Amino acid sequence: MGMEQVGHNFMTGQLEDVVQWARRRSMWPAAFGLACCAIEMMAAGGAHYDLGRYGMEVFRASPRQADLMIVAGRVSQKMAPVLRQVYDQMVEPKWVISMGVCASSGGMFNNYAIVQGVDQIVPVDVYIPGCPPGPETLMHGILNLHEMVRTGEIMKRRSANNGGAGIEIANVLPTDSAPTPVTISVADNSSSKLAV
Amino acid sequence: MTEAAYAYTTPTDALVAKFAGSVAIESHGQSVVHVDKSSLADVVEYLRVSEEFTMCLDVTAVDHLQDVERPQIDGIKRERFEVVVNLISHPRNIRIRLITQVPESDPSVPTLTSSFSGTSFPEREVYDMFGITFEGHPDLTRILMPDEWVGHPLRKDDAPARVPVTFKGDPGPR
Amino acid sequence: MSLTEEELTMQITGDSSRTDSGDDVAEDVAEQSVLAPELKRLSRQTGEGSQELRPLQEIVIAGGPWPELEGDGQTMIINMGPQHPSTHGVLRMMMELDGETVVRAKPVIGYLHTGMEKTGEELTYVQGATNVTRMDYVSPLSNELVFATAVEQLLDVEVPERAIWMRMMLVELNRISSHLLFQATNGMDMGAVNMMLYGWREREEVLRVLEIITGLRMNHNFIRPGGLAADLPDGWQEAVLGVCKQVEAGIADYDKLLTENPIWQSRTVGVGVITTEQCMALSITGPVLRSTGFPWDLRKTQPYLAYDQVDFDVIYTDNGDCYDRYRIRLFEVLESVKIVRQCVAKMPGGDYRVQDKKITPPPRARIDESMEALIHHFKLFTEGFRVPPGETYARIESPRGEIGCYLVSDGTGKPVRMHVRGPSFYNLQAISPMMEGRMVADAVAIISTCDPIMGEVDR
Numbered sequence: 147m148g149m150e151q152v153g154h155n156f157m158t159g160q161l162e163d164v165v166q167w168a169r170r171r172s173m174w175p176a177a178f179g180l181a182c183c184a185i186e187m188m189a190a191g192g193a194h195y196d197l198g199r200y201g202m203e204v205f206r207a208s209p210r211q212a213d214l215m216i217v218a219g220r221v222s223q224k225m226a227p228v229l230r231q232v233y234d235q236m237v238e239p240k241w242v243i244s245m246g247v248c249a250s251s252g253g254m255f256n257n258y259a260i261v262q263g264v265d266q267i268v269p270v271d272v273y274i275p276g277c278p279p280g281p282e283t284l285m286h287g288i289l290n291l292h293e294m295v296r297t298g299e300i301m302k303r304r305s306a307n308n309g310g311a312g313i314e315i316a317n318v319l320p321t322d323s324a325p326t327p328v329t330i331s332v333a334d335n336s337s338s339k340l341a342v
Numbered sequence: 343m344t345e346a347a348y349a350y351t352t353p354t355d356a357l358v359a360k361f362a363g364s365v366a367i368e369s370h371g372q373s374v375v376h377v378d379k380s381s382l383a384d385v386v387e388y389l390r391v392s393e394e395f396t397m398c399l400d401v402t403a404v405d406h407l408q409d410v411e412r413p414q415i416d417g418i419k420r421e422r423f424e425v426v427v428n429l430i431s432h433p434r435n436i437r438i439r440l441i442t443q444v445p446e447s448d449p450s451v452p453t454l455t456s457s458f459s460g461t462s463f464p465e466r467e468v469y470d471m472f473g474i475t476f477e478g479h480p481d482l483t484r485i486l487m488p489d490e491w492v493g494h495p496l497r498k499d500d501a502p503a504r505v506p507v508t509f510k511g512d513p514g515p516r
Numbered sequence: 517m518s519l520t521e522e523e524l525t526m527q528i529t530g531d532s533s534r535t536d537s538g539d540d541v542a543e544d545v546a547e548q549s550v551l552a553p554e555l556k557r558l559s560r561q562t563g564e565g566s567q568e569l570r571p572l573q574e575i576v577i578a579g580g581p582w583p584e585l586e587g588d589g590q591t592m593i594i595n596m597g598p599q600h601p602s603t604h605g606v607l608r609m610m611m612e613l614d615g616e617t618v619v620r621a622k623p624v625i626g627y628l629h630t631g632m633e634k635t636g637e638e639l640t641y642v643q644g645a646t647n648v649t650r651m652d653y654v655s656p657l658s659n660e661l662v663f664a665t666a667v668e669q670l671l672d673v674e675v676p677e678r679a680i681w682m683r684m685m686l687v688e689l690n691r692i693s694s695h696l697l698f699q700a701t702n703g704m705d706m707g708a709v710n711m712m713l714y715g716w717r718e719r720e721e722v723l724r725v726l727e728i729i730t731g732l733r734m735n736h737n738f739i740r741p742g743g744l745a746a747d748l749p750d751g752w753q754e755a756v757l758g759v760c761k762q763v764e765a766g767i768a769d770y771d772k773l774l775t776e777n778p779i780w781q782s783r784t785v786g787v788g789v790i791t792t793e794q795c796m797a798l799s800i801t802g803p804v805l806r807s808t809g810f811p812w813d814l815r816k817t818q819p820y821l822a823y824d825q826v827d828f829d830v831i832y833t834d835n836g837d838c839y840d841r842y843r844i845r846l847f848e849v850l851e852s853v854k855i856v857r858q859c860v861a862k863m864p865g866g867d868y869r870v871q872d873k874k875i876t877p878p879p880r881a882r883i884d885e886s887m888e889a890l891i892h893h894f895k896l897f898t899e900g901f902r903v904p905p906g907e908t909y910a911r912i913e914s915p916r917g918e919i920g921c922y923l924v925s926d927g928t929g930k931p932v933r934m935h936v937r938g939p940s941f942y943n944l945q946a947i948s949p950m951m952e953g954r955m956v957a958d959a960v961a962i963i964s965t966c967d968p969i970m971g972e973v974d975r
Contacts, residue, residue, distance in 0.1 A: 192716030
């Protein structure tokens with residue numbers, strides 16, 4: 147049945163286990179390819195590496211249908227507001243993987259054009275190193291995320307694991323292009339309860 | 343068409359003879375002509391019409407603000423900016439590179455879009471990156487940077503090529 | 517039956533108090549006071565930043581049968597991208613539509629602008645290859661080759677025979693993998709999703725060979741000024757010849773699957789037509805130019821490396837449509853396989869890099885035993901080598917067209933200007949004339965067969 151990991155049968159199992167199992171086993175990524183890493187992300191979805199094994203081969207074109215954003219590639223200053231908008235359009239619960247050093251820290255491009263780490267814009271759950279990370283590395287990161295989802299809190303996720311950078315977006319973007327400044331605050335626990 | 347059909351043996355000869363202030367040099371086996379800023383568009387149009395230069399491959403610019411050493415060429419007053427145009431003639435299978443000096447005080451050159459409409463993108467790029475305007479360009483707007491960006495990043499005195507690395511959760515200097 | 521604007525407002529908001537004379541201020545306030553805690557509660561629930569609900573607002577719809585909108589040429593502007601699955605990365609198309617027909621189209625780029633030309637001025641010539649290889653990330657070796665060629669022209673050095681043939685073999689293998697990627701993504705864009713799996717299947721094999729030789733699947737940084745980073749590893753002949761066979765079998769599969777396929781043909785034949793004259797005016801090179809019946813390939817017409825010593829054909833077709841661009845890329849793979857086979861057969865012995873102490877690091881074994889070699893190695897990789905002042909434009913035929921590198925040196929260890937003419941940047945200009953007057957459903961096919969790589973467009 148594929149429910150072996152749940153640990154109990156349906157009579158004695160906890161609802162939390164079932165939710166975690168379901169979230170982990172059908173994680174749909176949003177197709178958010180930016181640069182070189184997108185090619186490796188597509189390679190991971192191809193026949194040889196076959197992300198379908200993890201129930202993840204459906205790259206959704208619409209962020210509304212996705213619950214995982216794989217930021218694959220360097221994020222430019224011009225792309226940053228777009229990326230934030232796509233992230234905002236995704237419905238909870240949602241996770242972010244920062245794939246490659248450019249997305250994680252700016253990488254070798256520490257210049258005027260590249261956002262020095264996508265965690266300045268969206269909260270990141272898993273960072274994957276490499277330039278570009280091979281499909282194996284991406285899969286390792288995905289498995290790590292799966293483990294986080296399986297063992298983590300299902301309700302107070304953000305405040306529980308301190309995901310995200312806690313940096314104001316207003317400081318990062320050119321003031322004119324930024325949409326309404328958004329505070330990603332991890333300190334404020336009162337405002338991070340999720341609707342269920 | 344054979345070589346004899348042209349008025350001059352090489353296009354560089356033609357440019358030197360026809361346009362005042364043109365200096366032909368050779369750089370690593372490639373023919374380069376330094377032309378005057380005011381005649382750049384005419385030179386390109388002449389090459390297209392009379393010398394069968396069929397394609398403008400590239401338009402770019404160079405900022406020579408901080409050069410340590412810059413070779414001098416007789417008859418050319420070196421300015422801060424250079425606009426570089428690469429042309430190719432498919433029928434004759436030759437290339438030519440035009441270089442024009444653009445002073446910092448008046449960073450503008452005539453547009454080449456009337457001769458080759460494909461120079462639209464690269465001219466916008468040069469405008470975006472160097473702030474050199476192309477007079478007569480139909481849509482001279484920023485192309486790579488956001489519209490509201492201030493400055494021209496590839497100028498040597500504008501954007502930093504390296505920004506300090508910031509660390510997440512860095513408590514600052516101890 | 518048509519409603520007035522006010523009545524519509526009423527129906528939508530369901531707020532009857534507003535259609536009264538408008539003096540029921542007290543009732544409004546009362547309603548707000550009921551709403552306020554509710555709003556507060558809602559905004560608490562989704563505390564993830566900007567997902568907070570906005571206060572209730574009036575929604576006004578200008579209703580009616582809209583007679584003025586029917587067939588009077590009113591157009592609509594839609595945006596495609598920058599986050600769109602079939603735009604090959606972050607290309608954004610602004611399209612003005614009249615019904616289903618594209619009236620105007622304008623590519624908006626810059627969403628992947630990386631400032632590589634600025635970073636290139638900050639890196640030494642040794643490090644430069646690391647930078648340029650990330651421009652056209654589908655054919656990184658072409659970028660490295662053009663940069664290395666430009667530096668070598670400035671330095672005035674000749675690379676040894678073996679380096680030339682190795683470079684040629686690697687670049688051709690890279691051309692194969694690039695065209696296979698095109699087959700995969702093009703098929704996916706057109707709705708032939710199985711092509712994606714097949715394309716990736718063969719591409720993985722090519723990447724594996726490149727990994728055996730260069731150590732990396734992508735962004736190899738293998739072709740460097742003065743030669744290559746390393747010699748060919750043991751057993752490279754078997755690997756390369758094996759992958760040639762697999763690629764040929766794969767291409768035969770695609771050919772059988774698509775070329776004569778009536779669905780594929782009806783999707784691509786006659787779509788996105790461009791002429792040679794338009795290509796000339798718009799500076800378009802590569803397969804797009806060759807699809808218009810103009811057999812211009814720098815490997816034949818202005819040979820570099822040792823392309824004049826190998827036997828291959830330039831593929832070109834006459835119609836200039838999407839189908840032709842697909843066919844050209846399909847059969848160019850077979851020509852590249854031909855070149856790779858000849859490279860394996862003719863690979864000369866000797867050194868894989870110039871033995872010039874100024875630009876070549878000492879061999880690894882020498883560093884262990886000689887202090888001078890260690891210092892030399894250290895200085896070469898920290899300060900780099902000095903390049904005589906001058907400027908040059910190097911060009912090669914990349915899988916997407918003529919890629920050029922304009923390099924200006926002032927005699928120091930770093931270039932004054934490192935400009936790369938990315939063929940995709942210019943080829944993007946072809947999209948507008950191809951698209952205008954076509955159906956919006958063809959837009960994806962047209963973008964896809966132009967095969968733009970945004971890393972190279974935006975640099």
